[in-house]
Structures are given as structure tokens and as C-alpha cells.
Amino acid sequence: MTRKLPSWSQQIKAFRRSAGLTQPRLASKLGVTKKTVAEWEQGRQEPSARRYVQLAKMAKGEQVLWFLGRVGLDRKFLVRVCKFVAGG
Numbered sequence: 001m002t003r004k005l006p007s008w009s010q011q012i013k014a015f016r017r018s019a020g021l022t023q024p025r026l027a028s029k030l031g032v033t034k035k036t037v038a039e040w041e042q043g044r045q046e047p048s049a050r051r052y053v054q055l056a057k058m059a060k061g062e063q064v065l066w067f068l069g070r071v072g073l074d075r076k077f078l079v080r081v082c083k084f085v086a087g088g
Contacts, residue, residue, distance in 0.1 A: 008070060009043040015055065015063050016041075030054050 023037045039045040049071045056067035
């Protein structure tokens with residue numbers, strides 16, 4: 001029986017693919033090993049808050065909110081901040 005992967009591992013993999021990055025390239029950008037990225041994507045190890053912030057800096061749109069939400073920031077607050085930063 002195949003176990004269901006945690007949503008965070010699926011999000012990281014989806015982000016990496018949408019950004020056109022390989023596991024080694026994403027690892028290099030984040031200062032971690034390819035093995036670490038593979039473990040995230042396999043649901044074996046969750047990234048630290050610092051890594052989620054790094055991922056958010058690289059992401060766009062909803063993915064930014066999702067990654068920052070994993071750090072524990074409230075989604076409504078994040079939406080307001082993003083609108084403020086965008087000048088809206």
C-alpha cells in the first residue's frame with residue numbers, strides 16, 4: 001500500500017517543477033543537499049521555517065502565501081501585507 005504524501009511535500013515538488021528546477025539545482029539555491037530536497041519531496045523530512053521562507057522568496061502568487069503559511073503566519077495577514085507591498 002502506498003502512503004499518501006503530506007501536502008507540504010507535494011507543494012515543494014510542484015513548486016520545483018513549475019520553476020523548472022532539478023532537485024540538485026533547488027538544493028544549490030537553498031544551500032542544502034540534493035538528498036535533503038529528495039527527503040522533503042518524499043515526505044520523510046519537513047523543511048525548517050528558514051527554508052520555507054527561502055522557498056517563498058523564490059515562489060510566485062499563491063505559493064508564496066502557502067510557504068509562508070507553513071512558517072505559522074496567518075493567511076489573512078499575509079494577503080494584506082502582499083497587497084500593501086504591491087501598492088494596492
